[in-house]
Amino acid sequence: MLAFEDLGIRFGGNQAVQGVTGSITPGIITAIIGPNGAGKSTFFNLLSGFYKPTSGRITFGGQDITRLPTHEVVALGVARTFQTTTIYKELSVLENAVLGHRVRTRSGLWDALLGTGRERQERRASEAAAMDALRRVGLEGQAHVPAGSLTQEAQKRVSIALALATGPSVLLLDEPAAGINPEETVALTRTIRELAAGGLTVVLIEHKMSMIMTLADHIMVLHHGQKIAEGSPAQVSRDPAVIEAYLGGHAAPHVRDELKADLLQSAAELPGGQHA
Amino acid sequence: MSAAPAPRALPTGWPWLLVLLLSAVVPLVTRNNYVLDVAINVMIFSVAAYGMNVMLGYAGLLPLAHAGFFGIGAYAVGILTLKAGWSFWLAWPAGIAICAVLGLLLGLVAFRTRDDVFAIFTLGVGVIITQVINKWDALTGGNDGLNGLLAPQLFGIDFGKSRNFYYLALAALALTIFLVARVRASLFGRSLIAIRGGEDLARSAGINVYTHKLRVMMLSTALAGFAGGLYAVYVGFLGSAITGPATTFTVLLYLLVGGVGTLAGPLLGTFIIRVLQQSIQGLQDYQYIVFGPLLVLLVLFFPAGLAGVWANLRGRRASVQGTGRGKGVRDAGV
Amino acid sequence: KVVNIGYSGPLSGGAASYGKDVQSGILMAIDEINAAGGITVKGEKVTFNLVSLDDRYLPNETATNVKRLTSQGISTIFVPHAGGILTVQPLATRDPNFLLVAYSSEPKILAANNPMTLMLPPRYDNYVAPFVKQEISTFGKKLGMIGTTSAYGKAWGDVVSAEWKKQGGTVGTDNGVDYSTTVDYSSAVTKALAEKPDVLFIGGPSQPTALVVKAAREQGFKGGFIVMDQAKFEQMNQVVPQSYLNGAVGVLPIAQFPGTQVFVNQYTRKYKKIPTSEAALNYMGMNIVAAAMTAAGTTDDAVAIRAKVGAAAASLPRTKSIFSIKGVTAQGHVDADVLAAYLKDGNFTKLRLPGLK
Amino acid sequence: MLEVRNLSVRYGAYTALHGVNLTVNSGEIVVLLGANGAGKSSLFRTLSGLQRPSGGDAVYNGETLTLGRPERCVTLGVAQCPEGRMLFPQLSVEKNLRLGAFTHRRDAAGNDAELERIYTLFPILRDKRADPAGSLSGGQQQMVAIGRALMARPKVLLLDEPSLGLAPLVVDQVFEAVQRVNQAGVSVLLAEQNAFAALGIAHRAYVMEGGHVTIEGSRDELLHDDRVRSAYLGV
Amino acid sequence: MIIFFQQFLNALALGGAYSLVALGLTLVYGVMKIPNFAHGGLYMVGAYVTWALLTNLGVPYFLALGLSAVTLGLLAMLLERVVFYPLRAAPHIHPMIAAIGVLFFLEAVIAHPQVFGADFKILPSPVTGMLSFGGISLTGQRVLIILASLVVMLALFYFLKRTTTGATIEAMAQNREGARLVGINVSRVASLTFFISGALAAIAASLYAPTSLVSPNMGEVMNLKVFAIIVLGGMGSVPGAIVGAFLLAFAETFGGVFVGANFADVVGFAVLVLVLAIRPQGLFRRTA
Numbered sequence A: 001m002l003a004f005e006d007l008g009i010r011f012g013g014n015q016a017v018q019g020v021t022g023s024i025t026p027g028i029i030t031a032i033i034g035p036n037g038a039g040k041s042t043f044f045n046l047l048s049g050f051y052k053p054t055s056g057r058i059t060f061g062g063q064d065i066t067r068l069p070t071h072e073v074v075a076l077g078v079a080r081t082f083q084t085t086t087i088y089k090e091l092s093v094l095e096n097a098v099l100g101h102r103v104r105t106r107s108g109l110w111d112a113l114l115g116t117g118r119e120r121q122e123r124r125a126s127e128a129a130a131m132d133a134l135r136r137v138g139l140e141g142q143a144h145v146p147a148g149s150l151t152q153e154a155q156k157r158v159s160i161a162l163a164l165a166t167g168p169s170v171l172l173l174d175e176p177a178a179g180i181n182p183e184e185t186v187a188l189t190r191t192i193r194e195l196a197a198g199g200l201t202v203v204l205i206e207h208k209m210s211m212i213m214t215l216a217d218h219i220m221v222l223h224h225g226q227k228i229a230e231g232s233p234a235q236v237s238r239d240p241a242v243i244e245a246y247l248g249g250h251a252a253p254h255v256r257d258e259l260k261a262d263l264l265q266s267a268a269e270l271p272g273g274q275h276a
Numbered sequence B: 001m002s003a004a005p006a007p008r009a010l011p012t013g014w015p016w017l018l019v020l021l022l023s024a025v026v027p028l029v030t031r032n033n034y035v036l037d038v039a040i041n042v043m044i045f046s047v048a049a050y051g052m053n054v055m056l057g058y059a060g061l062l063p064l065a066h067a068g069f070f071g072i073g074a075y076a077v078g079i080l081t082l083k084a085g086w087s088f089w090l091a092w093p094a095g096i097a098i099c100a101v102l103g104l105l106l107g108l109v110a111f112r113t114r115d116d117v118f119a120i121f122t123l124g125v126g127v128i129i130t131q132v133i134n135k136w137d138a139l140t141g142g143n144d145g146l147n148g149l150l151a152p153q154l155f156g157i158d159f160g161k162s163r164n165f166y167y168l169a170l171a172a173l174a175l176t177i178f179l180v181a182r183v184r185a186s187l188f189g190r191s192l193i194a195i196r197g198g199e200d201l202a203r204s205a206g207i208n209v210y211t212h213k214l215r216v217m218m219l220s221t222a223l224a225g226f227a228g229g230l231y232a233v234y235v236g237f238l239g240s241a242i243t244g245p246a247t248t249f250t251v252l253l254y255l256l257v258g259g260v261g262t263l264a265g266p267l268l269g270t271f272i273i274r275v276l277q278q279s280i281q282g283l284q285d286y287q288y289i290v291f292g293p294l295l296v297l298l299v300l301f302f303p304a305g306l307a308g309v310w311a312n313l314r315g316r317r318a319s320v321q322g323t324g325r326g327k328g329v330r331d332a333g334v
Numbered sequence C: 001k002v003v004n005i006g007y008s009g010p011l012s013g014g015a016a017s018y019g020k021d022v023q024s025g026i027l028m029a030i031d032e033i034n035a036a037g038g039i040t041v042k043g044e045k046v047t048f049n050l051v052s053l054d055d056r057y058l059p060n061e062t063a064t065n066v067k068r069l070t071s072q073g074i075s076t077i078f079v080p081h082a083g084g085i086l087t088v089q090p091l092a093t094r095d096p097n098f099l100l101v102a103y104s105s106e107p108k109i110l111a112a113n114n115p116m117t118l119m120l121p122p123r124y125d126n127y128v129a130p131f132v133k134q135e136i137s138t139f140g141k142k143l144g145m146i147g148t149t150s151a152y153g154k155a156w157g158d159v160v161s162a163e164w165k166k167q168g169g170t171v172g173t174d175n176g177v178d179y180s181t182t183v184d185y186s187s188a189v190t191k192a193l194a195e196k197p198d199v200l201f202i203g204g205p206s207q208p209t210a211l212v213v214k215a216a217r218e219q220g221f222k223g224g225f226i227v228m229d230q231a232k233f234e235q236m237n238q239v240v241p242q243s244y245l246n247g248a249v250g251v252l253p254i255a256q257f258p259g260t261q262v263f264v265n266q267y268t269r270k271y272k273k274i275p276t277s278e279a280a281l282n283y284m285g286m287n288i289v290a291a292a293m294t295a296a297g298t299t300d301d302a303v304a305i306r307a308k309v310g311a312a313a314a315s316l317p318r319t320k321s322i323f324s325i326k327g328v329t330a331q332g333h334v335d336a337d338v339l340a341a342y343l344k345d346g347n348f349t350k351l352r353l354p355g356l357k
Numbered sequence D: 001m002l003e004v005r006n007l008s009v010r011y012g013a014y015t016a017l018h019g020v021n022l023t024v025n026s027g028e029i030v031v032l033l034g035a036n037g038a039g040k041s042s043l044f045r046t047l048s049g050l051q052r053p054s055g056g057d058a059v060y061n062g063e064t065l066t067l068g069r070p071e072r073c074v075t076l077g078v079a080q081c082p083e084g085r086m087l088f089p090q091l092s093v094e095k096n097l098r099l100g101a102f103t104h105r106r107d108a109a110g111n112d113a114e115l116e117r118i119y120t121l122f123p124i125l126r127d128k129r130a131d132p133a134g135s136l137s138g139g140q141q142q143m144v145a146i147g148r149a150l151m152a153r154p155k156v157l158l159l160d161e162p163s164l165g166l167a168p169l170v171v172d173q174v175f176e177a178v179q180r181v182n183q184a185g186v187s188v189l190l191a192e193q194n195a196f197a198a199l200g201i202a203h204r205a206y207v208m209e210g211g212h213v214t215i216e217g218s219r220d221e222l223l224h225d226d227r228v229r230s231a232y233l234g235v
Numbered sequence E: 001m002i003i004f005f006q007q008f009l010n011a012l013a014l015g016g017a018y019s020l021v022a023l024g025l026t027l028v029y030g031v032m033k034i035p036n037f038a039h040g041g042l043y044m045v046g047a048y049v050t051w052a053l054l055t056n057l058g059v060p061y062f063l064a065l066g067l068s069a070v071t072l073g074l075l076a077m078l079l080e081r082v083v084f085y086p087l088r089a090a091p092h093i094h095p096m097i098a099a100i101g102v103l104f105f106l107e108a109v110i111a112h113p114q115v116f117g118a119d120f121k122i123l124p125s126p127v128t129g130m131l132s133f134g135g136i137s138l139t140g141q142r143v144l145i146i147l148a149s150l151v152v153m154l155a156l157f158y159f160l161k162r163t164t165t166g167a168t169i170e171a172m173a174q175n176r177e178g179a180r181l182v183g184i185n186v187s188r189v190a191s192l193t194f195f196i197s198g199a200l201a202a203i204a205a206s207l208y209a210p211t212s213l214v215s216p217n218m219g220e221v222m223n224l225k226v227f228a229i230i231v232l233g234g235m236g237s238v239p240g241a242i243v244g245a246f247l248l249a250f251a252e253t254f255g256g257v258f259v260g261a262n263f264a265d266v267v268g269f270a271v272l273v274l275v276l277a278i279r280p281q282g283l284f285r286r287t288a
């Protein structure tokens, strides 16, 4: 279990995250939402060891990981993706995933120079693990394509595959659906749900409420670096503080559907713009 | 930079074997010492260029203390054979080990810095190495340098003869290429490429960026020392000038012209530039007036180096833009 | 028949100016010989052509150049720096051997006892005793050291300070700086002057040496200078007023030798600069080589030519040799009468070097 | 009025736009829908002069825009808020905004007023005005980018996916802002994935697929188009 | 004590000279991210142009300095157009190697016997006076260097931070396309930046050469030092370059005093390495 206590970080005069306490329940999908600049990505950066907190503590399975370097956090089983799609665009899709498995291999410079059995064996194991990760995100057909030539959505999947190849028990996804269209969002939602169904703990940051509301088992809301609410989607979307700070009119899926209907209705009634 | 070719187990073998065979017959068809001399220099400096390539081409770090380590390897051989009476065959590996250890020590500090700062940091270290070699009279002979290094002997073969030395250098080069190819294809080597592509992403993939950098630094300085030891006994005289930034930049030049990050690049670049320099010697006062712009043109029109031209011709689909420069990822400098 | 003569020296980079001075001396001799219709070797008319290669002062480049030159069948090669000379000395005796004309005053070149070497300048250690004697008696017993830190400069400095102590003086801390990389000499000079020396040992390439003199005078130094042989008064004069050099000892300018007027005028006309001993000694060297070829009756048998350099040198007319030559020592050192001088109020007082009349 | 005529864009061997035609009449908000890689950004980059077309052109009030000279386009009144934002990360937010008014650099008073308007539009930027733009959150940076484009006081505003990565509330704000800007007389060409919100404020729209314009029409027409409804509205 | 003050003044003048050269480099390197190893070459050519104007054409010193600055500014602009502009999208080391090619070229042209030749040239000093007090002396030329470097620094700082044109230089450095989008003519800004850097190099050379010598390779020694300086100060930081310059000058001068003059260069680079080991981002650069 990933837990954090009074977690905070300050950049100069800016307290980007402060006093966040809580934990991530294993096996479910937790969503983190909040206005832009609320500190969501920063929170991920803290959990994954990219930033060292200026206060508080993080534990994983009872072990204190507050000061651990990123690669060790990954080795313990916490993997992440970035808000801006970051993958090795010039490498093949498979190669990206193979790199993800590096954390589970021990071969070093000597193995490389001497061409040891371990090197050969681990190389095979890496490719197997990588293919497996690609299968889980549905990219096995594109394994040998340069990652940069894929669509945005597929690139997002590559980044998830890379993270999966590290063999995590917790997966942190920072806005996996940003910049991809509704159809693809639905497909991606399905993939994430499958991952969770496979036993993976998923934490995701998203602004797409329809996705959050259908996907999340639990939601945590950050605002000005602080946790302002937490609970089930239904609870959170009714929380006045959350509506005030973040959701506005997008409070819950049913609200959204109503809006949509309104719009379609009004569109039909409107005198209309110019016709081409 | 051109997309690195997909790693294979070993360099798609046969072209390299062909080159090796062709090189092996050169001394049999020419008795011209000058030709052999140019070839030997090409081989020695290619080894150094391979050492730089594992850092710059694979890990994306520009090591500007490279000639310093070349010098340390050379002086280690010089000092151990001349002053301690060691055999070259012991002194050479000792020099390589010293370079690797010093490379490790340098890395421990230097990897606090990144990108351009790393380059200039190591440039500073390079200057210090040269200066120390230049000023530590008691050990290095200071400005006098070390003179009278003897060419090694082995099983009755006298490597003082150009032809024999040629084979020694060729063996060293072949071994270097073989090892570097292995590294490139290995998990370790692929992790280096990942580090070059973006350190933060590499980190999030669980790669221990720091230790990988330290290891590759050791490999790089060891190869520099490997070349340096060979240089010492080939030339027979050591002066501090060869250990300075000018040499580093020369090697960088070979690498860039040949193609950074490619397997053939270091050899190709060293060969082309050294042969080019020899052939424009006759231009006398005009040689650098020609060479300078030629350099600019090479960089302008063959940005991926000569080996890169080949790679580009093969795979036109290289138009994929650079690696992620997103929020979390800092560009790795090169 | 045209015979090629080889030259490997710094023609680009920081020492280019030095390398070109040497080159111009050799070239001038060749041009003169050719203009006079060449020399006669075994009844055949022979003219010369200089093949120059740039080694940027790097010994390994010198080695490459030498191999290139010998592979073209060249059997006489001039090299003007100690590192390069020491590197290629072993090559000179191997197949194919060649005559190595060494322009450097480094005594180690002679110590190698290389049978194919012909060393042109005097060894620097000869200068020291008269220099020290002159300065101690004129200015006093305290010596400050700001020589260049090149191999050559440091060795010079060591000999000077040993001799200075031998003659009863005291020597301050060594403030030597590398004359080829130092941007500003004032700091080193300030430090040396803080010990209140009577005399300063200085020297490297002429122009930077002059800057050291300038810094010292501007900081109020009134004493004398021992100027190492690499720096030439006639070139320093172009950088600083001659009055600054008052009380210095160093190598006598070429123009001050008797009978050199022709050479000096022609050189100045041809190259638009003042000849120094770099040009003069190599001019002499090339003339010795030509005479030795005539005497040996061959242009490509380096061993035979080397055997005749002694006789050739001794019989060289004064107009061709600039200095009065007594011959060539067993080690291959040209024994010539290079004079040193003490400069006072614009006048050079000649100093006799030991072993020379 | 902006008119794109038969515009093609090629990247090496790859053709991103195949002879695209579209029009933005003055006072309109025109939305450009399309999947990833459809070529929306390529079109925008070409309209703002960053990318040279391989064929065709775009004219604004009789002036050609596609000469590869962005400064000319800005001066003519066509400003872009680009994909990827392209801010000056180490300069302060305010300097970023002020540089947006580079073509009006002689009109200090006008720029101050414009700046004030932008701070009213995005109050958070006022608090962050002295911070380096690069230290802001993604959404905040998006606001800076829009603000910077507005500082050029454009007559045609090109917005390339302005809602990317923005919180729903902010998306609403942005679209409101766009509408307000439009009501003040600025024509807008808006590329969006968020078809729903975009069509909400649009007059007309185009759909791009694989570098071609495949559907065009008024807002209502598109809202009733089956293909649009399934692929872009998720209905 | 006297020696201390004398060394202090020595260091001040040296630092002034370093900072003049470093400022132009920091603009191009720090702001445009081009490691212009040809900068030393521009510095060298600047000295020769001033020398030629002064001794061959008899132009008065300050006019010669001005003309040289303009000439070198134009030369630097040309360099940007011909070499660096086409390389603007290439990785870092490409422009660096190209710049080295340019340096070779400039040195070879200047050293060509038909041009200036390889010999040292002497640039006469415009101010011959000398300040002397209590055993400490300072030549007029050094006073001039110290003052001029001060003026140039302030002017440059003002230009970058307070003028719109200055802001465009910074903007372009941080995002070239972004700069184009707001209507900045980036190729004009690039030219301007190079012009300034070339002019500064020529001014530095013209001011400093009279205390030193003019030779074809005078730029090489300077190159290494000014690169060290701008990294020391934090790349792109104008105050950083100045502090770095004085730090290096003081380290060399006083390092020379305590460790031996022969080791002055080592001390300079040791300071560089030490500072970077402690503050990897340089002295004047915020952690990102």
Ligand SMILES: Nc1ncnc2c1ncn2[C@@H]1O[C@H](COP(=O)(O)OP(=O)(O)OP(=O)(O)O)[C@@H](O)[C@H]1O
Pocket: A152, A179, B319, B321, D011, D014, D016, D034, D035, D036, D037, D038, D039, D040, D041, D042, D043, D083
């Ligand atoms: N500089 C470039 N070099 C090569 N190909 C490019 C370049 N820029 C874009 N492309 C390709 O052109 C196509 C259209 O890209 P464009 O960015 O215009 O699409 P888009 O509709 O804006 O997509 P998105 O929704 O992802 O922003 C894509 O296939 C893309 O890979």
Ligand SMILES: Nc1ncnc2c1ncn2[C@@H]1O[C@H](COP(=O)(O)OP(=O)(O)OP(=O)(O)O)[C@@H](O)[C@H]1O
Pocket: A011, A014, A016, A034, A035, A036, A037, A038, A039, A040, A041, A042, A043, A083, D135, D136, D137, D138, D139, D140, D165, D167, E288
């Ligand atoms: N490295 C950093 N240095 C300084 N400030 C930072 C840094 N990283 C983040 N911040 C600041 O911390 C705050 C939170 O940023 P963060 O990126 O975590 O927001 P976010 O919740 O992910 O927003 P968005 O939804 O827009 O991505 C912002 O005000 C940002 O400016």
Ligand SMILES: CC(C)C[C@H](N)C(=O)O
Pocket: C080, C081, C082, C083, C103, C104, C105, C106, C121, C152, C229, C230
């Ligand atoms: C003064 C010169 C004769 C010294 C010579 N340059 C050498 O390297 O030995």
Ligand SMILES: [Mg+2]
Pocket: A040, A041, A042, A083, D137, D138
């Ligand atoms: Mg975020």
Ligand SMILES: [Mg+2]
Pocket: D040, D041, D042, D083, D160, D161
């Ligand atoms: Mg786009």
